Amino acid sequence: MILYLLLPLLLLFLVIIQSTILDIFTLRWISMEISLTVVIYAGFHLDALRGGLLAFMLGFFLDCLTSAIFGLYTFLYIVIFYFSMMVADKVYAEKPLFIASFTGLCMLLEGLAIVLLYRFLLGADIFYAIPRIFIPQAVVLGLLSPLLFRFFQHVEVFLNAKDSR
Amino acid sequence: MTVAAVFLIISLIILSYSAVRLSETGLLRKLVLEIATPIEDVINISFKGLQDVWKRYLFLVGLEDENRRLRHENAVLSGQLNQYREGYLEGIRLRKLLNLKEGFKDRAVAARVIDNDRTTLFKTVLINKGTADGLRVGLPVVTDRGVVGRIIETSWHASRILLMIDENSNIDALIQRSRTQGILQGAGPAGCNLKYISKVEDVQAGDVILSSGLAGVFPKGLLLGVVTGASRREGGLFQKIDVLPAVDFGRLEEVLALVAEGSTQP
Helix, strand or coil, X not given: CHXXXXXXXXXXXXXXXXXXXXXXXXXXXXXXXXXXXXXXXXXXXXXXXXXXXXXXXXXXXXXXXXXXXXXXXXXXXXXXXXXHHHHHHHCCCCCHHHHHHHHHXXXXXXXXXXXXXXXXXXCCCCCCHHHHHHHHHHHHHHHHHHHHHHHHHHHHHHHHHXXXX | CHHHHHHHHHHHHHHHHHHHCCXXXXXXXXXXXXXXXXXXXXXXXXXXHHHHHHHHCHHHCCCCHHHHHHHHHHHHHHHHHHHHHHXXXXXXXXXXXXXXXXXXCCEEEEEEEEEECCCCCCCEEEECCCHHHCCCCCCEEECCCCEEEEEEEECCCCEEEEECCCCCCEEEEEECCCCCEEEEEECHHHCEEEECCECCCCCCCCCEEEECCCCCCCCCCCEEEEEEEEEXXXXXXXXXXXXXXXXCHHHCCEEEEEECCCCCCC
């Protein structure tokens, strides 16, 4: 029970680490969106309520700390979570190659959605961000995602073990 | 399926609401900012400290003792000198800010930049002053060099500024020489673009761009930037004008938020 109460703080801490330390490691060239892999992992392993809540909280925290349009990441993370859930129902989603490709694809789709929302909601063109930010981000995150998934599995096992005690 | 629909509808409502109107920051968002700001501050200060330690001391390992002692002394003296220099430079910056502050009719609140997120997709910075100091959403933020942007989110002790180079930023502007008015829109890494200037208008590289004060957000006459190029080649009625912002966003350390006394939220 205590884990569920601590979860929002842990997720907020993840977003803070992501927007400070990880950004420094990538020289602020691209953003290491570990939170996106958490959402995809949740889509593969959690049920609609728990995963949806997790995606909602992560998106909300990211909106609070980094986004210029409030609600952008909340919406996108919810969509990506349910998209991942649907995909996980239809295919075997545990192979590293699949995880890497799917994470890269989700990152690209997220980037494309941001660019289109900017275009239609605000009338601003940020198409340059696709080759300069989102494609490198998708490649890096895709390559790292199998390792991150393995790490999340350990965390999940650890949390379940604690919870069952 | 029902759960998914509920989450999707809630998130869509939040997105649509924030897309159509500039609202005061909600309590939950304020709480998140309040919790995150000190943690980010500590992380950034620690990392800067570690970087300094790495640069100043770790490279000395492996040298002769004498050399090490001398270098250590040198490093200590350099550290002290750096501290004095930092203090001196900070004094100059603060004096400039103070002079600028006295030049405004409105009350100005000086703030320190905590986190600079400008090189990722969204160009925003976090400052260490919030509603407790009189700041609120929509207020203009400047330095002694010119306009920085406007506040888009506030908590009690922190605020987030949308920089003028963000694509989401639009400022009413005028060309100082010809008094022609347009809209200065952020263009990301490219700086800014001055929009809606007719092809018949004479615009030259080096023209100074100022805030026109029309929308009521930015006071009239604040320096925005300098024209770096104007092109009439593209189709349509207007010129394509590139503007280099006056402020170097990579070196932002202290800023001033202008609080218009007794005014309503823009």
